[in-house]
Amino acid sequence: MLQVKGVLCTLLAVFLLFLGGAGIAGAAPKMVIDRSHGQNADVSGFTSVLVSKGWEVILDEPLTEQVLSDCSLLLVTQPSTEFEANEVAAVRSYVQNGGGLWVLCGAGPQPLNALPAAFGVSFTGGLVQSFDANWEPIQTLTIPVPSALQSHPLFSKPSGVTQFVYQSGTSLFSPANPDSSDPAADLQQTFPLVVIAGDVNAYDDYTWAFNPVVVVAAEVGAGHVLFMGDTSLVGDKPLSGLSAQATREAVNEPLVDNILDWLKKPEPELPAEPDPITVTINLRPWNPYNAINLDSRGFVRVAVMSDSSFDAANVNPTSVKFAGGSPVCSKPMNVNRDHKKDLVLVLWIPDLKDLTCDSVEAVLTAKTKDGKSIQGSDSVQIVPSKKCKKQADNGKDCGGKKGK
Ligand SMILES: [Ca+2]
Numbered sequence: 001m002l003q004v005k006g007v008l009c010t011l012l013a014v015f016l017l018f019l020g021g022a023g024i025a026g027a028a029p030k031m032v033i034d035r036s037h038g039q040n041a042d043v044s045g046f047t048s049v050l051v052s053k054g055w056e057v058i059l060d061e062p063l064t065e066q067v068l069s070d071c072s073l074l075l076v077t078q079p080s081t082e083f084e085a086n087e088v089a090a091v092r093s094y095v096q097n098g099g100g101l102w103v104l105c106g107a108g109p110q111p112l113n114a115l116p117a118a119f120g121v122s123f124t125g126g127l128v129q130s131f132d133a134n135w136e137p138i139q140t141l142t143i144p145v146p147s148a149l150q151s152h153p154l155f156s157k158p159s160g161v162t163q164f165v166y167q168s169g170t171s172l173f174s175p176a177n178p179d180s181s182d183p184a185a186d187l188q189q190t191f192p193l194v195v196i197a198g199d200v201n202a203y204d205d206y207t208w209a210f211n212p213v214v215v216v217a218a219e220v221g222a223g224h225v226l227f228m229g230d231t232s233l234v235g236d237k238p239l240s241g242l243s244a245q246a247t248r249e250a251v252n253e254p255l256v257d258n259i260l261d262w263l264k265k266p267e268p269e270l271p272a273e274p275d276p277i278t279v280t281i282n283l284r285p286w287n288p289y290n291a292i293n294l295d296s297r298g299f300v301r302v303a304v305m306s307d308s309s310f311d312a313a314n315v316n317p318t319s320v321k322f323a324g325g326s327p328v329c330s331k332p333m334n335v336n337r338d339h340k341k342d343l344v345l346v347l348w349i350p351d352l353k354d355l356t357c358d359s360v361e362a363v364l365t366a367k368t369k370d371g372k373s374i375q376g377s378d379s380v381q382i383v384p385s386k387k388c389k390k391q392a393d394n395g396k397d398c399g400g401k402k403g404k
């Protein structure tokens with residue numbers, strides 16, 4: 001087992017983008033599968049599934065705020081050493097900030113609850129079905145999803161998950177008060193969460209209990225947490241190949257897909273680009289007619305004007321685009337004698353690719369030196385030229401000539 005663990009604990013960073021040919025999607029969501037708390041179950045099969053679904057999977061990272069900062073989903077399955085207070089704090093903070101946490105644990109005499117306790121739940125280590133059935137290796141425990149919960153995103157897709165299966169239902173939850181007569185009801189009063197109870201003939205710490213909790217899902221801060229009392233949902237290599245395991249995986253696949261979607265930290269929304277600041281420009285600053293001859297291989301000036309709300313000195317000249325061209329040089333000058341210097345830009349007319357013989361307006365865009373977008377426009381008069389005359393001739397109906 002140690003050898004297997006050693007192999008698994010080497011950093012496995014698999015990065016696959018299933019883009020369908022496009023190279024424009026963002027980075028794959030990153031899942032950290034915790035291996036730093038004595039876990040030695042083989043999750044290689046589940047890792048392969050995740051990679052095929054477009055995840056980047058990282059094993060055996062220390063659970064620090066830095067490691068979790070770009071993590072979309074943290075998976076903790078069957079730890080055998082307890083979480084330290086600083087790790088719990090890091091995970092709690094990560095979830096508060098939008099991260100997803102999925103914890104799966106099976107039965108055990110001493111469940112490790114430092115992490116679940118940070119979210120108000122705990123594993124009891126008890127069993128959710130009869131003790132004898134629990135030891136049947138091919139046992140499959142079907143858990144119905146209560147109809148009231150079937151519209152929850154965990155179950156509503158693709159066509160509704162109405163039940164799922166555990167390997168044998170090896171553990172359960174209880175609220176902070178383990179003596180509660182109705183743990184599920186207690187939890188629902190405490191958290192905005194999904195609670196699913198197991199069958200009524202269930203063990204709770206080796207005593208009969210009614211409706212032991214088998215799933216807890218909750219929204220915590222901006223993130224989501226999910227606690228489940230069975231590890232077989234994320235695969236268990238020694239069991240794969242057994243028909244019961246294959247059956248469980250097939251039945252649970254839609255649920256697992258929903259879980260990944262629901263827990264995944266949302267992509268940060270890019271701040272909307274603010275509308276550009278409208279500025280006044282003056283094409284041919286000392287000429288009111290703004291004439292341009294598209295045959296010309298000369299230069300034309302355009303001024304970005306300063307006024308009481310905008311200082312043209314803030315314009316980054318290299319960012320300027322005017323009618324498709326970039327200025328060849330620029331100079332602060334006061335064009336209109338208002339004691340405010342304007343920015344005069346010089347452009348080569350053949351560069352003004354956006355101008356056509358029909359243009360009546362030309363647009364200038366630029367960024368300020370602190371990155372804000374600005375935009376302005378001025379009228380333009382395209383003077384008759386050979387180029388425009390030729391275009392006009394080509395545009396005429398040549399009807400009769402065709403076919404001669
Ligand atoms: Ca002008």
Ligand SMILES: [Ca+2]
Pocket residue numbers: 306333334335336337338339340341342
């Ligand atoms: Ca001025």
